Amino acid sequence: MPVVTITTEVSFDVAVIQDDVIKSEFNRRADVKKWAHDYWQSQQPPEKTIEDFDDEELLDELENRDIDLPQMETIHRVYRLLASRDIEAAMDELHREFGLAPPSHECAIADLLSGTSRSPAHV
Template sequence: MTRFTREIEIEFDKIDSKDLDRWCDHVGKKVEELPSLRLEVTVEIGIEEFEDKEVIEQYEEITRPGDGWIERTYRYLAEGDCAAAMEEMAREFGLAPPSHARAVADLLTRPRA
């Protein structure tokens, strides 16, 4: 299960709705006077909720032909060049620099005195 959270803002003055206009008339307000409404929306989605075709299309969108970052990362791993593979992933996903990840790993695996 994956959780997606997003903050959305509803600007009532940009909504063209007869129901909203009637409500404003009923309460004696103008649409332009209504404040924006900010909501945090969270949705939990499991992969089982998608059709196979949708998953395949999304995968193909993410791994655009010609992009090659997955192939380069895989090749670097096969060559044993973990640092280059980490650099590729850091660039693609906007991750912390690999030097930071290595420093954290060193702290966690260093023998205790």
């Protein structure tokens, strides 16, 4: 008996397919999973570090973001506080300099979202 193979183009609206059906089919087919992952990775821009930029590019970006030098000094102070693991002081500095929400408010939100409770030292 001869075997005939027919190939045709098919299109369908993914929006009408239930999510659990798509998920189970996606997980069932390892080759599709690998293809989707590889395709997604190929669409990502290459990662860059600060060393990939010259001084002019960095200064232009600071200007585009409207960050002036006094703000950069604050950012450096906050960065040093974070490096020394003084999170509370870093949050206080950001609150004071940039008018962000009070640290106690942000900590309370973080506690609610994470389901944890921190000591009342800063709340």
